Amino acid sequence: MAPALDEEDDADYDFDVDSVLAKHLRQVTLSAMLTLEDSKRFGVKVEYHEGLKAVFSLIPGNAYDSSQRSWLFPLSQYRHVMDAMSDGRLRTRGVQLNMQPSLPDFVTNILKEAASRCNDEHLYDKLTRRSHESEMTLDERMMPFQREGVRHALRLGGRVLIGDEMGLGKTVQACCLLRCYSEDWPALVVVPKSLRDAWADALFAWLKLTDSEVFVIHNVKDADQLGPSFKPKVVVVSYDSLMRCPAKLRAMKFRVVVLDEAHYIKNSKAQRTKEAMPLLQDAKRVVLLTGTPALSKPAELVPLLQALMPSAGIKPTNFCERYSIPDKRYPGKFYGARNEPELNKLLAGTVMVRRLKKDVLHDLPAKRRQQIFIRLPDAQTKQVQALSREVEGLRAVMKSMDAAGGGAGMQGIAHEKQQAIMHLWRETAKLKVAAVSEYCADLLAEGRDAPKFLVFAHHQVLLDGVEQQVKACKVKYIRIDGQTSSEERAAGVSRFQNDEDVKVAILSIKAAGVGLTMTASSLVVFAELSWVPGDITQAEDRCHRIGQSSSVNVHFLLVRGSVDEIMWDTVQNKLGNVGKVLDGSGASIKVDATRELRGYSHIGAQAARPGGPSSGGGEEAFSDSDRDFVTTAGGGAAAAAGVVAGPANNAPAAGPAGARKSPLGGHGGGCRSLTPTAGGSSRRISDFFAPVARHADGKAPAGATKPAPGKGLKRGREAGGVIEVPSDDERDFKKR
Numbered sequence: 001m002a003p004a005l006d007e008e009d010d011a012d013y014d015f016d017v018d019s020v021l022a023k024h025l026r027q028v029t030l031s032a033m034l035t036l037e038d039s040k041r042f043g044v045k046v047e048y049h050e051g052l053k054a055v056f057s058l059i060p061g062n063a064y065d066s067s068q069r070s071w072l073f074p075l076s077q078y079r080h081v082m083d084a085m086s087d088g089r090l091r092t093r094g095v096q097l098n099m100q101p102s103l104p105d106f107v108t109n110i111l112k113e114a115a116s117r118c119n120d121e122h123l124y125d126k127l128t129r130r131s132h133e134s135e136m137t138l139d140e141r142m143m144p145f146q147r148e149g150v151r152h153a154l155r156l157g158g159r160v161l162i163g164d165e166m167g168l169g170k171t172v173q174a175c176c177l178l179r180c181y182s183e184d185w186p187a188l189v190v191v192p193k194s195l196r197d198a199w200a201d202a203l204f205a206w207l208k209l210t211d212s213e214v215f216v217i218h219n220v221k222d223a224d225q226l227g228p229s230f231k232p233k234v235v236v237v238s239y240d241s242l243m244r245c246p247a248k249l250r251a252m253k254f255r256v257v258v259l260d261e262a263h264y265i266k267n268s269k270a271q272r273t274k275e276a277m278p279l280l281q282d283a284k285r286v287v288l289l290t291g292t293p294a295l296s297k298p299a300e301l302v303p304l305l306q307a308l309m310p311s312a313g314i315k316p317t318n319f320c321e322r323y324s325i326p327d328k329r330y331p332g333k334f335y336g337a338r339n340e341p342e343l344n345k346l347l348a349g350t351v352m353v354r355r356l357k358k359d360v361l362h363d364l365p366a367k368r369r370q371q372i373f374i375r376l377p378d379a380q381t382k383q384v385q386a387l388s389r390e391v392e393g394l395r396a397v398m399k400s401m402d403a404a405g406g407g408a409g410m411q412g413i414a415h416e417k418q419q420a421i422m423h424l425w426r427e428t429a430k431l432k433v434a435a436v437s438e439y440c441a442d443l444l445a446e447g448r449d450a451p452k453f454l455v456f457a458h459h460q461v462l463l464d465g466v467e468q469q470v471k472a473c474k475v476k477y478i479r480i481d482g483q484t485s486s487e488e489r490a491a492g493v494s495r496f497q498n499d500e501d502v503k504v505a506i507l508s509i510k511a512a513g514v515g516l517t518m519t520a521s522s523l524v525v526f527a528e529l530s531w532v533p534g535d536i537t538q539a540e541d542r543c544h545r546i547g548q549s550s551s552v553n554v555h556f557l558l559v560r561g562s563v564d565e566i567m568w569d570t571v572q573n574k575l576g577n578v579g580k581v582l583d584g585s586g587a588s589i590k591v592d593a594t595r596e597l598r599g600y601s602h603i604g605a606q607a608a609r610p611g612g613p614s615s616g617g618g619e620e621a622f623s624d625s626d627r628d629f630v631t632t633a634g635g636g637a638a639a640a641a642g643v644v645a646g647p648a649n650n651a652p653a654a655g656p657a658g659a660r661k662s663p664l665g666g667h668g669g670g671c672r673s674l675t676p677t678a679g680g681s682s683r684r685i686s687d688f689f690a691p692v693a694r695h696a697d698g699k700a701p702a703g704a705t706k707p708a709p710g711k712g713l714k715r716g717r718e719a720g721g722v723i724e725v726p727s728d729d730e731r732d733f734k735k736r
Contacts, residue, residue, distance in 0.1 A: 033102035039348030051093030114350035117157030158285035163354035166291035167545020187256035262288035266300035280307035295534030433465035453523035
């Protein structure tokens with residue numbers, strides 16, 4: 001036995017291990033910083049050293065980029081890399097890293113949480129099984145990009161934002177994910193009120209879940225039925241009902257939650273966001289669906305990220321400081337976007353899967369957009385100009401005050417300017433009623449050969465005006481606005497899709513911009529714009545989605561010198577910011593042609609009434625020659641050939657020959673027909689678009705579903721039953 005050492009002997013053995021190691025190794029201190037390289041990799045930017053190579057080369061997926069002096073790793077290895085840099089392995093090899101601040105804490109927390117998730121891709125095997133020999137598997141029914149979307153969500157552990165562009169079948173992918181995670185049921189699906197029954201249809205069509213297995217909550221009393229004795233497989237609830245019975249839903253402890261149109265929770269201060277957040281953060285699996293994750297600015301992503309990454313500690317202020325521009329005039333306020341490439345890589349690498357139609361649906365014809373500037377009579381033009389001058393005056397005052405250093409009055413002036421613009425928006429809508437109505441009437445002038453089209457507007461006065469005109473034209477139509485019930489929406493969409501005599505869908509931008517498939521039409525008319533770019537793209541994509549075989553024409557009816565031009569510039573700016581964040585490149589509403597229509601409209605009580613002249617009470621009347629004038633921006637060969645931006649697919653090269661019809665003549669059921677001329681040919685606006693495809697016998701295409709008689713539609717979600725009305729996205733797959 002070795003003799004015991006006294007205190008003096010013990011002191012001889014008191015040494016610093018680090019100092020001893022430093023004698024044998026050449027100790028170096030290197031500066032390093034973290035970077036996001038792309039949606040799959042992050043980097044450690046640092047000088048090359050053999051000690052680093054000895055440690056980093058053992059981490060799977062490593063690579064050294066000598067040109068950037070950076071070690072690159074898959075995002076899934078984030079935690080391993082962080083451990084390697086902090087657990088002493090580098091120090092024993094003579095390397096000390098001095099990490100420079102580069103990424104905010106919430107960003108590194110997101111990377112850490114994403115890297116810690118389990119890969120559930122093995123669950124995809126459930127989608128390859130078939131219940132009957134004659135049935136297609138769910139895997140076989142999906143398109144290739146949808147299969148990859150489901151696999152990507154499984155690799156993320158079932159906490160995912162599916163941000164595919166509208167019309168690519170996000171509902172399909174969500175249903176398949178529900179099947180993969182069936183062991184975690186019951187599941188909760190939160191949707192806009194108008195989509196509750198559509199989701200119940202989709203769950204039956206894809207998962208064969210009957211009405212006894214899917215519980216749709218329509219009111220608070222329905223929610224009271226939930227409890228230990230009644231646990232359906234899937235509960236479908238609207239955002240409104242969610243706010244009225246949050247405690248009952250939280251008591252169910254849902255482990256799988258799906259949010260359709262997830263941008264509904266973009267405002268962290270909204271009550272529905274506050275009620276939805278605990279359900280989302282407590283669930284094991286969360287699937288957020290939205291084609292517009294950020295409608296107009298990056299800050300709208302914060303609640304979505306908080307729902308998917310509850311432990312990342314994402315604070316709105318910190319997020320905005322990184323990805324928005326501080327407003328120096330108003331401390332604590334932000335606008336615009338910055339560091340967009342970094343945010344795009346962060347989203348795509350940790351929570352989001354997003355595909356655009358142009359990238360995955362190569363056979364889907366592109367949109368063709370036109371700005372159509374309608375001219376109002378002089379009296380109305382003067383009103384618009386007067387209101388516009390008021391706004392410009394306020395803008396000039398704001399600029400001068402800003403140059404002088406701002407002050408307490410700036411906020412008041414800004415509020416006054418905002419109120420003036422909103423007033424201008426409302427007044428412009430009123431002044432556009434007759435012109436927009438005439439435009440729609442002209443599209444209907446061909447009677448049964450007239451194209452089906454959608455008309456979107458925000459203000460009731462415009463919707464009412466168009467409806468009055470369509471009635472006067474004796475044409476069948478549907479209307480969907482905030483007052484339309486879910487049953488009426490479903491019945492209306494079915495009529496529009498399957499009844500060739502229903503020519504017009506009069507739609508509210510807010511109420512009908514999501515959740516509807518209306519591919520029977522290839523023409524969309526915007527009577528006015530929305531301040532939110534996401535509203536516009538969502539509305540366009542009611543037609544431009546899977547199942548569409550024709551080029552979709554989008555017409556924006558604008559008035560020069562009005563709020564329309566202010567709104568157009570605002571929307572383009574917002575869309576550019578959001579596009580860089582979501583898609584990695586600036587987006588815009590690309591316009592293929594600009595047209596000036598002169599002669600719209602006789603404003604007055606009788607302007608939209610067929611069969612007689614306008615009694616405008618002294619308003620300006622336009623001559624026939626003025627009414628027939630159409631110009632195309634850019635001119636060129638298209639103008640020389642007598643077309644405006646080229647006709648749509650299969651459209652006639654020229655209108656009917658013969659003498660020009662009377663401006664109020666009985667064409668198309670007494671409907672007003674304007675006949676703009678170009679290149680010497682008599683043309684109507686409707687001549688620029690191909691009629692909706694139909695068989696020679698005039699019948700609807702084979703396989704089209706018909707609404708059941710009576711109010712509403714039969715759902716047919718019983719075991720072994722046949723669903724009559726698939727959900728909006730699924731109808732297109734069924735036809736395919």
